Amino acid sequence: MTPKLTTDAIALLKKLIETPSFSSEEDQTALLIEDWFQNYHIDYKRTENNVWAINKYFDATKPTLLLNSHHDTVKPNTGYTKDPFMAIVEDGKLFGLGSNDAGGCLVSLMATFVYFYDHKDLNYNLVMVASAEEESSGPNGLNSMLKIIPKIDVAIVGEPTLMQLAIAEKGLVVFDAKVKGTPSHAAHPNADNPIYNSIKVLEWFKDYKFEKVSPVLGEVKLTVSQIKAGKQHNAVPAEVDLVVDVRVNDCYTNTEIVEILQKESPCSSIIPRSLRLNSSSIPKDHALVKAGIALGRATYGSPTLSDQAVLSCPSLKLGPGDSTRSHSADEFIYISEIEEGIELYIRLLQEIL
Template sequence: MSVHPYITDAIELLKRMIAVPSVSREEEGVAALLEDFFKRTGLDYYQRKGNNLWIRSKYYSEKTPTILLNSHIDTVKPSSGWTSDPFTPKEENDKITGLGSNDAGASVVSLLATFRMLEERKQPCNFIFSATAEEEISGDEGVASILDQLGPVDLGVVGEPTRMQMAVAEKGLIVLDGTVKGKSGHAARDEGINAIYEAIPAIEWFRNYQFPLQSEFLGPVKMTVTGIGAGSQHNVVPDVCRFMVDIRVNEHYKNEELFQLIRQHVNCELKARSFRLNSSSISVNHPFVKRGEELGLEKFGSPTTSDQARMPFTTVKIGPGDSSRSHTSDEFIRPSEIVEGVKIYHQLLDGLHIHSI
């Protein structure tokens, strides 16, 4: 079976990307590699800021709705369990093994191949392809740093490994640090106020409380106490207890709104590390989702965060590969998954009509 030349290019580009280390904040090499590819393939109207690159459709019109095709070029650091060099692409048994192959190099090259195909004729929508940095650390020098350069965006298609199924909702994240104060005293005498005991009601509340709005795809808001610390020696009543809470937020709550609701219930000092990683969602009646359903794609809710959290417009997450392979030793992608990914992306986007916001 013949493979489209753009897909052949994509698979070869992925191998070259794997061979260039691109840990978060160190993406210069892969960014330069993509620049070279753009120049060689006639996409020399790209733009770059830091380690982020984007290409606006040659048919771009301010009167036309815009769809952003985005994925990330950074990776996590390789774990110690790799059985081969993570920066040497290894191809055998319909697998390309290498760091970032699945998360999210395959999405980068598949979206790029799709963009090239869509560029061959004028479309009902503008398309912008972007390959961005710092996704793995939710960094400020990634996609968030170029949004003001892109102009209005009506839909973001975020490439992450989802087996080419549609993540129509994604959980947001808040990390809270709680502090409960008591009064020190000698443990042998009935004195002091034990901060650990004072913290128990707050910890129990996080353990048991259920927010009323639940999501069809993401379920309830999930709160988990993931760390606690107090005391320094066995005979001193501790005067401070600190704890940490991981909160996964569904699309019915904005992070700052949820934080204010929590403060109404919990009587202790609470600080949020950030509010920027909000939940994301797309209407099940959106034309993109409807077309996906016509193609037989499934809808699901994703528990993991991505660059969707940094995008203040409607987004959907979909890409080749499997999330279960991400951040694992001997991470791999199948070339056949890239072929299928480009096919589905093109079927979803070619001729798609959406409305401007």
């Protein structure tokens, strides 16, 4: 069964690549995923553009394992030399938008779900969710499914990790900050120019260190990523707007990060946009992690954000492909990575199911 599943998974990925599926516009790729489940005679459901299914012998008395990856993509950047919507195979590489992030992971997990779908007497129930709006952290993605699907006890989130075990992931808080001053005509003296005032604020952000360092995720990463001020050359503005991107380790909650920055930062105001994208992790002694280590996989902490951020249960990020290729020009995944991914997902779950 596995060779056919692998062949079918690669064929599905080629179709997904050739079907545009920007965040919140995934209706056509959702149809392709529905076709996959239909072809394998799997009873599935669709909620918005999320397509999901549970194993044939679901038992509410058992814990539930979520298999999840997403079928939306970012928009292609201007650096592409190949058609981003054409599935091109060259030298063992499958090129195309979403091939690496996260199409390879998605079809590999779907193949794995099919493999175990009609097994009896599993230790865990399985729920497969091919989710939407991951790239935009939109309201109709995996977060919206958690009240619809069965309660989840543990999850594998498919993102490109070279099939290594990302046992923790940084959270994210984005802040809108202001540095205020006195507006004036540019021709007159002004000792309270907010643009000059922002220099010491920017220096503060550049040098600031949060005390707690995670053994897995390292330091909290704080970055001023946007700045905006003024509308004309001869007028000093009243304020400077900053956007601050904070990648949160597992030593802090997002709420604690907000409290610290609102107390200590020298901004006139600093307001978080959202607190829902928390850091996530799974204990190193969890059966899933131990099974992965036994298969020769290494553990690490991931600096990038995924749908793990909306889960409250232990979760493992694991998938074929390389995160450094995500959102890049001429994105690709090796065919061999998908083959290995399906094999390793199945071997991993065989150890716990």
